[in-house]
Amino acid sequence: MNEVxxxxxxxxxFNEVKAMLEKNPILVNSKDARGSTPLILATYYDEMEIAxxxxxxxxxxxxxxxxxxxxxxxxxxxxxxxxxxxxxxxxAQLNERxxxxxxxxxxxxxxxxxxxxxxxxANGADKTIKDNRGNSALDHARTQxxxxxxxxxx
Numbered sequence: 001m002n003e004v005x006x007x008x009x010x011x012x013x014f015n016e017v018k019a020m021l022e023k024n025p026i027l028v029n030s031k032d033a034r035g036s037t038p039l040i041l042a043t044y045y046d047e048m049e050i051a052x053x054x055x056x057x058x059x060x061x062x063x064x065x066x067x068x069x070x071x072x073x074x075x076x077x078x079x080x081x082x083x084x085x086x087x088x089x090x091x092a093q094l095n096e097r098x099x100x101x102x103x104x105x106x107x108x109x110x111x112x113x114x115x116x117x118x119x120x121x122a123n124g125a126d127k128t129i130k131d132n133r134g135n136s137a138l139d140h141a142r143t144q145x146x147x148x149x150x151x152x153x154x
Contacts, residue, residue: 005020010045017038039051072093094123
């Protein structure tokens with residue numbers, strides 16, 4: 001059942017996902033073989049409608065996968081600004097750290113997602129947090145020569 005549920009999320013099958021949740025509400029916070037929750041998977045595949053449904057059905061917004069990543073972290077490195085807005089509006093934690101110590105803002109810098117970094121900072125992301133290697137988002141921006149990012153973070 002779980003494998004089918006996660007397959008339907010990956011394929012963007014909204015009606016199937018909705019029907020499966022109605023039959024088995026506990027699926028909303030289940031995990032797949034890689035430790036991803038339905039919300040993490042839906043956001044990773046840029047499935048706004050499914051992500052919204054999952055949140056409305058009680059998905060834990062800050063649940064983590066096997067690497068310690070939240071749904072918000074994933075969309076920050078993937079570059080899905082609309083999902084970043086949704087998750088921020090639904091009160092996702094901005095300064096969580098994964099197993100490598102990375103935060104949403106660090107991911108935004110590493111993957112050159114300036115619009116997302118602006119959203120994170122406007123909503124209270126901490127610019128001073130460093131990853132496990134001792135690098136902040138600003139350090140990552142400097143390493144890559146991302147001038148607009150450097151200006152934003154300094």
